Amino acid sequence: MSEAVRNTLVKLQAFIGLIGFAALTPLLILVAVLSRLIAKLCCCSAPKSIEGEVAVVTGAGHGLGRAIALELARKGCHIAVVDINVSGAENTVKQIQDIYRVRAKAYKANVTSHGELVELNTKVVEDLGPVTVLVNNAGVMLHRNMIDPDPVDVQLMIDVNLTSHFWTKLVFLPTMKALRRGFIVTISSLAGVFPLPYSTSYTTTKAGTLAHMRALRMEMALENQKDIHVTTVLPTFLRTNSDVTQLTDTMGVAELYPLVSGEEAAHRIVAGMLRGEAEITLPGLASLLYRLIQIFPADWQDRLILLLSSSRFKKLRDERS
Numbered sequence: 590m591s592e593a594v595r596n597t598l599v600k601l602q603a604f605i606g607l608i609g610f611a612a613l614t615p616l617l618i619l620v621a622v623l624s625r626l627i628a629k630l631c632c633c634s635a636p637k638s639i640e641g642e643v644a645v646v647t648g649a650g651h652g653l654g655r656a657i658a659l660e661l662a663r664k665g666c667h668i669a670v671v672d673i674n675v676s677g678a679e680n681t682v683k684q685i686q687d688i689y690r691v692r693a694k695a696y697k698a699n700v701t702s703h704g705e706l707v708e709l710n711t712k713v714v715e716d717l718g719p720v721t722v723l724v725n726n727a728g729v730m731l732h733r734n735m736i737d738p739d740p741v742d743v744q745l746m747i748d749v750n751l752t753s754h755f756w757t758k759l760v761f762l763p764t765m766k767a768l769r770r771g772f773i774v775t776i777s778s779l780a781g782v783f784p785l786p787y788s789t790s791y792t793t794t795k796a797g798t799l800a801h802m803r804a805l806r807m808e809m810a811l812e813n814q815k816d817i818h819v820t821t822v823l824p825t826f827l828r829t830n831s832d833v834t835q836l837t838d839t840m841g842v843a844e845l846y847p848l849v850s851g852e853e854a855a856h857r858i859v860a861g862m863l864r865g866e867a868e869i870t871l872p873g874l875a876s877l878l879y880r881l882i883q884i885f886p887a888d889w890q891d892r893l894i895l896l897l898s899s900s901r902f903k904k905l906r907d908e909r910s
């Protein structure tokens with residue numbers, strides 16, 4: 590058989606497969622919705638306990654990371670509070686120790702350095718025990734110059750928001766695999782699915798973490814590690830960082846949807862993590878919106894997003910130029 594005929598047959602086979610998949614789609618949607626409903630009504634996915642486990646929370650010296658560290662401590666987990674900002678990390682430890690009877694310790698580590706994370710793991714294991722909960726939260730959100738960012742700032746954002754998750758996985762996952770249990774929670778952003786103009790580095794890193802965790806979840810399934818849960822979080826704007834709040838004020842974001850507090854987000858994230866949810870969007874309604882919008886061709890998706898937001902982004906661009 591000639592190569593041209595073989596290629597045509599392969600294309601035909603792919604086309605038939607696609608038609609079959611399209612025909613099955615309504616049924617698959619129905620099954621997915623029903624299984625969600627049944628799980629909710631029957632509480633099939635009962636939350637796991639993390640009492641006595643050890644969690645590493647990166648970027649826990651401030652904002653969402655601190656709120657997650659406190660929420661995990663409320664569930665009885667011992668906490669390694671990791672940040673480049675030591676005083677922030679110590680402040681979080683104090684807040685945990687003032688309220689909860691768990692062990693907590695502050696660690697200075699830069700998540701962009703694989704070597705520092707290896708040292709961190711050694712210290713945490715000595716002080717608190719093996720790590721079975723990893724929260725990849727540390728992040729950089731805004732460039733100093735949004736419109737024309739410095740290459741060094743672009744690289745830093747990629748290193749902190751995207752590359753560091755490869756290093757934390759390399760360092761902390763082997764123990765979880767050996768113990769055959771664990772939780773990996775990665776804070777992505779809705780920007781990973783609803784692109785933010787003038788924040789292309791941020792959008793890229795957050796889309797990258799979403800894809801990274803999807804592939805990792807499949808690896809865990811292939812390796813039959815069903816008790817290692819990988820959860821990706823896609824929050825909208827939060828009330829945790831004053832630079833972001835200033836930006837959202839400029840854009841009038843609060844008129845579209847009220848900003849979510851760190852505590853509210855942390856409560857939802859830890860509850861979802863304990864139920865082994867794969868992806869959590871904040872607010873939940875956004876997940877429906879982004880799935881609906883993805884039905885459209887890419888240029889229509891761009892148009893629809895701009896229809897809702899172009900005046901806000903133009904205002905931002907004019908103010909920051």
Ligand SMILES: NC(=O)c1ccc[n+]([C@@H]2O[C@H](COP(=O)([O-])OP(=O)(O)OC[C@H]3O[C@@H](n4cnc5c(N)ncnc54)[C@H](O)[C@@H]3O)[C@@H](O)[C@H]2O)c1
Pocket residue numbers: 647648649650651652653654671672673674677698699700701726727728729730749776777778779823824825826827828829830833
């Ligand atoms: N604030 C929002 O509106 C929003 C929205 C969606 C997603 N997120 C994501 O949530 C996460 C937390 O955001 P936040 O608002 O709490 O931010 P934040 O700026 O309040 O806190 C981030 C923390 O990370 C630490 N950090 C930064 N670089 C680090 C590094 N290299 N190594 C170790 N620690 C480092 C900082 O010192 C800080 O304590 C980020 O990943 C962010 O992208 C935030």
